[in-house]
Ligand SMILES: O=C(O)Cc1cc(O)ccc1O
């Protein structure tokens with residue numbers, strides 16, 4: 491049996507990868523021969539329009555035991571706390587908001603049942619915006635599988651590794667790594683450590699890509715080679731299974747009489763991938779001032795306006811801080827973009843108290859924020875030696891669209907209703 495640490499991966503962001511679990515299963519020189527090797531069915535899977543420009547085009551050819559069309563009819567099912575954009579159940583207030591980590595459920599809960607939406611923006615019907623969910627699971631998905639027609643999923647594990655068994659192969663993803671699953675890919679989440687909690691960005695818009703590097707040059711930030719794709723790995727199992735689809739904001743289920751993870755070989759550009767955040771090559775000032783956090787962009791989903799993100803995934807990794815004559819924490823600011831933040835582990839430099847691992851904060855369009863009062867006093871008086879920010883990993887989903895919190899998020903006991911008080915102690919220092 492393969493242990494998780496022995497899982498093999500293919501390397502390179504957006505490459506046309508090819509992989510076969512059985513030698514000879516992948517057709518050579520063409521995609522759909524009259525008869526695919528080994529009696530397999532050929533199926534094309536497209537996550538961009540056929541006519542998308544070549545550099546953006548994403549599609550994968552799968553060679554599978556049965557085509558995906560061999561499935562039952564869908565029936566709607568309820569989804570307790572899963573929501574989609576636009577969220578209209580409560581008006582979004584401009585308040586600064588923060589939450590403690592959500593507690594694990596006591597009853598048996600798999601990845602699908604453990605999805606809780608915190609906020610969403612845009613509109614999935616027009617493939618714009620995103621949703622932010624938490625997942626809190628204590629059970630493996632065993633005889634059921636999931637796919638999301640509404641968007642690409644970025645999973646940010648915070649506690650407990652996950653094993654993602656997907657149509658295109660298996661990925662083992664630990665806290666400190668992220669997993670991106672294209673819209674439509676069927677998968678199952680298992681929990682090697684028995685339980686798992688994390689954040690999800692459900693991206694309704696353009697698939698995530700690596701940001702441009704500009705004058706930084708040919709290297710730096712997230713490097714293409716560090717994005718790892720699975721190798722083909724199939725199940726040939728007949729039995730009673732269920733496929734759950736998220737489609738148009740609702741959940742549906744249908745019966746399957748076989749495992750849908752039956753892809754023996756594949757070739758293409760659309761596939762799940764993982765990335766270890768510690769591989770991020772941090773670029774920052776070696777002179778003065780605090781640069782914009784866009785220097786920490788790992789992946790971006792662009793909107794139709796150049797330079798304006800549908801959603802950016804930004805991290806705050808361990809790094810040296812050497813800026814001279816500088817107020818080193820994030821500055822006080824107001825932003826046209828909306829910022830949803832989470833903490834994987836450690837302490838975040840602007841908020842030493844209250845922003846906890848597994849927790850979250852939401853600073854929407856034009857809602858003013860910045861360091862809490864104590865951090866301001868400390869950083870204004872600190873001796874500016876080189877300091878290493880260690881053992882920390884916060885992140886931000888930053889979007890041009892306002893995140894509307896769900897009713898659950900607004901009314902949850904996890905909400906820190908006194909969050910605004912972290913700025914209450916800001917003193918008047920004016921001394922003309
Ligand atoms: O608000 C935040 O904490 C995120 C953030 C960090 C930073 O270094 C600069 C701007 C910014 O919005």
Ligand SMILES: [Fe+2]
Pocket residue numbers: 823825829853859
């Ligand atoms: Fe901010």
